[in-house]
Amino acid sequence: MSLIDLLSWDAFGSGWFWSLIVLQWFWHGAQVLGVPVDCLQSKDRGQLFTIVKWRAQRRVDTAHQAPLAVVVALSFLVSVLFILGFVYQIELCAAASLLILPELVIFRLGYRTAQTICA
Incomplete structure (x- = not known):
């Protein structure tokens, strides 16, 4: 497989999408509220x-x-990506929205937890 094939726009079949998913899992698994897990122990x-x-x-x-x-x-950007990806079947937009939506959920949960800690 060449580098051009790896970076193709076929989102779910290419390496860039799965590499970013693994990077997200690693990043969010290594930190809780921005504090490294080893510090929590x-x-x-x-x-x-x-x-x-x-x-x-x-x-x-x-x-x-x-x-x-x-x-x-x-x-607006996330909504447009989601609509283009899942209503109009543009695979790149669907992949981008599946990368961005979990980040927003994690940000919201982290924000609510931070508010609880500060209260």
Whole structure:
């Protein structure tokens, strides 16, 4: 298989899509709320609580500072990708939406958890 075949636009049959899926799984499996898993297994609970609270507060502050235009543009882009992918059967858009939608769900769950920690 040549490099051109590997990078083809046939999304689900190409290596780039599956490589990005594996990268996403690795990234989200290695961190919880932005804190590496090996830090969560630390014996020093005071230091761990400080790090987790700091990361959670940073996530909440970042979400509050995001302007409305960015949220609207991102929502529009994801909606267009989803419609082009699953209504109009454009495979590249379906693959992109299947890469982006889990990220948004994970971001939302992380944000709600960060709000709970900060409260």
